[in-house]
Amino acid sequence: MDLTEQINQLEADLQELGSLLEKAERKGVQAVLQQEQRKVEKEIAAKRHQKEQQARRDADPAAASRAAYTAKITNYGWDQSEKFVKIYLTLKGVHKIPSENVTVNFTERSFSVLVKDLDGKNHQMIMNNLLCPIDANDSCKKIKTDMVLIMCKKQMAKKWDCLTQVEKQSKEKDKPAIEETADPSDGLMSMLKKIYSEGDDEMKRTINKAWSESQEKKLKGEDMMDL
Structure with a gap:
């Protein structure tokens, strides 16, 4: 049975329900018939919408392939x-x-x-x-x-904190690895070594000079403490 026949059958059911409702005298029966009427009306509306969509697809075959995307x-x-x-x-x-x-x-x-x-x-x-x-x-x-x-x-x-486990793992991966027991001076030393190894001769002389002056100050401080 195609959509047109289905709609015709539903419309016939709706007409008969209307006739029965006119003859019904008890409120309970009327309520049941009215509920069934609304149900059939919704089915008719859905079938008509379906029929319209089918007609558009028939008129434009390319629409079916677009809808499948x-x-x-x-x-x-x-x-x-x-x-x-x-x-x-x-x-x-x-x-x-x-x-x-x-x-x-x-x-x-x-x-x-x-x-x-x-x-x-x-x-x-x-x-x-x-x-x-x-x-x-x-x-x-x-x-x-x-x-x-x-x-x-x-x-x-x-x-x-986020929607998925993948997002959580990504956030944890992006966090810098910091050891709580690490000496802060170790990080500075590593940075200076990197700059020294990658720097030119002038940069190396500057770092050597700063390092020598730092050591001299440290030694003088220790001598003062001994006094």
Whole structure:
């Protein structure tokens, strides 16, 4: 059965429900019939939208290939509360497409987002190796104007320093390795040795002179202490 036949069948069902509603006298029965009417009306609207999309694809065959293209979502930001980590995905016009076109899957350490048929293409984001475990069942999505909000429920009320383990490792790698027991003068000596080895003759003479004067002052200080 094609979409046109499905729509005709639903419209016939809706007409019959209207006839039954006119004859119904009990409020409970009326409420059930009205609820079913709304359900059928939504199905008809969805089928008509689907039919319009199909007609556009038939009129422009290239649209199907464009819709199949999937772009990576890179424009996002994040913050957090005590219970949730919130990721904000900026997607212009996302609130105008059917909500079922936006799907989010959660696991304990990841989430993936797929937005179908927005501006002629799909949009996807996959975030693996989250910094801390999340509760997949209590995590959710919210669609706002030009934005998809991903709500990751924390398993522990702990502040996240970053989103993923990879980011954490990158930050730790960038930190300078400083030994707490290291003598500060060792760093200065290493720097002077490097400058001496790479410097010209004039630079070497200057360093030698400064070193000699420093040693003379040190020796004079020690002699004064002996007195």
